[in-house]
Amino acid sequence: MASGRRPDRHSRRRLHTESRLTALRTEIDLLNEQLLSSIQKRGRIVLEIAALKRAQGIDGYDAKREEEMLQSLLNSAALEPFGPAEVREIFKAIFRASLDIQDREGRKAMRVFRPDLVPESGFLVRDVPVGGKEPVLFLGPCSVETPEQIDAIASFVAGLPGLKILRAGAFKPRTNPYTFQGLREEGLRILREAADRHGLAVVTEVLDTATLDVVAEHADMLQIGARNMYNTELLKAVGRAGKPVLLKRAFMATLDELLLSAEYILAGGNDRVVLCERGIRTFERTTRFTLDLSAVPLLQQETALPVIVDLSHALGRKDIMAPCARAALAVGADGLMIEVHNRPDQALSDGFQQFDLKEFSAFLGNLDLRGARLSEPIMGGSHG
Ligand code: PEP
Ligand code: MN
Numbered sequence: 001m002a003s004g005r006r007p008d009r010h011s012r013r014r015l016h017t018e019s020r021l022t023a024l025r026t027e028i029d030l031l032n033e034q035l036l037s038s039i040q041k042r043g044r045i046v047l048e049i050a051a052l053k054r055a056q057g058i059d060g061y062d063a064k065r066e067e068e069m070l071q072s073l074l075n076s077a078a079l080e081p082f083g084p085a086e087v088r089e090i091f092k093a094i095f096r097a098s099l100d101i102q103d104r105e106g107r108k109a110m111r112v113f114r115p116d117l118v119p120e121s122g123f124l125v126r127d128v129p130v131g132g133k134e135p136v137l138f139l140g141p142c143s144v145e146t147p148e149q150i151d152a153i154a155s156f157v158a159g160l161p162g163l164k165i166l167r168a169g170a171f172k173p174r175t176n177p178y179t180f181q182g183l184r185e186e187g188l189r190i191l192r193e194a195a196d197r198h199g200l201a202v203v204t205e206v207l208d209t210a211t212l213d214v215v216a217e218h219a220d221m222l223q224i225g226a227r228n229m230y231n232t233e234l235l236k237a238v239g240r241a242g243k244p245v246l247l248k249r250a251f252m253a254t255l256d257e258l259l260l261s262a263e264y265i266l267a268g269g270n271d272r273v274v275l276c277e278r279g280i281r282t283f284e285r286t287t288r289f290t291l292d293l294s295a296v297p298l299l300q301q302e303t304a305l306p307v308i309v310d311l312s313h314a315l316g317r318k319d320i321m322a323p324c325a326r327a328a329l330a331v332g333a334d335g336l337m338i339e340v341h342n343r344p345d346q347a348l349s350d351g352f353q354q355f356d357l358k359e360f361s362a363f364l365g366n367l368d369l370r371g372a373r374l375s376e377p378i379m380g381g382s383h384g
Pocket of ligand 2: 339
């Protein structure tokens with residue numbers, strides 16, 4: 001527009017429209033802020049309600065209440081320009097987002113994510129500190145087979161340097177129902193007697209709630225196997241059993257699922273839980289499972305619970321045990337589980353993957369247990 005000349009009608013209309021647009025946009029900006037502030041206020045109230053419900057053990061989601069709120073909105077307001085469909089959509093989005101923040105707050109309240117869950121020195125399994133400065137070896141045969149077998153192995157394990165816990169299964173979760181299923185109660189007795197004779201703490205698997213009492217009576221630590229990681233009734237029951245728990249990752253479980261399974265145990269008042277990476281199932285067939293070493297530092301970012309690695313079941317072979325053990329310790333594992341047998345050639349289960357005693361001595365001789373642990377674990381407690 002040339003200076004000094006009056007704007008023509010066309011320009012005046014444009015100017016008017018522009019200033020009206022600016023005013024309307026200012027109004028929209030203000031409404032956005034008011035809406036946001038109302039939504040945030042609503043969010044804070046939602047969280048307060050959720051906390052009250054959680055304290056009573058009630059779930060945050062209430063479908064009936066949600067429908068009631070929607071109906072009253074649809075009945076009350078003049079539904080213009082937004083009609084019932086839009087109003088429903090807008091409020092559904094608010095309800096969904098409200099559930100999301102409840103979930104987030106709920107997770108913050110979970111024990112498994114508490115940084116102070118485990119003392120700096122770890123916690124005791126009988127007299128063995130797990131999750132402290134020194135890695136712990138969980139050693140023993142796949143299964144309890146005979147008193148002589150367990151005694152020979154227990155005697156060997158007791159003579160090794162460092163921290164160790166005797167492992168062996170009495171109740172065996174075998175894939176094939178016609179293979180050795182374990183010596184059951186008799187196996188527990190054999191295991192307990194050998195462990196006592198050699199002053200060892202012992203971990204053994206519990207398969208179901210029906211046999212939990214007898215297993216807990218004989219074991220210093222209860223193992224939940226990979227196949228039972230999702231067995232929520234068993235998790236709740238071991239949470240109440242008063243014994244430390246070794247919780248294995250299911251071979252198709254995400255790390256989040258493993259952490260939530262641990263929460264089931266912790267929620268029962270039992271904080272002495274060790275997580276165990278034992279390989280996941282992939283397309284790879286050269287190892288029995290695929291060892292997911294990233295699980296160790298990733299879990300330690302989320303939880304203070306100790307994390308160990310079961311090399312025998314992950315690899316299903318002995319020839320690469322040494323480098324994988326060093327790698328597991330280097331990423332910060334709090335311990336290793338390795339199957340050891342006095343006569344692997346005669347073992348009733350997993351013979352192919354078990355070290356004989358001489359092989360294990362050579363393996364351990366070449367492993368600098370403390371030195372191999374290059375990285376300092378990440379989270380609170382022992383991981384501080
Ligand atoms: C075991 O440790 O004896 C065992 C059966 O392992 P997993 O549950 O990891 O297969
Ligand atoms: Mn085994």
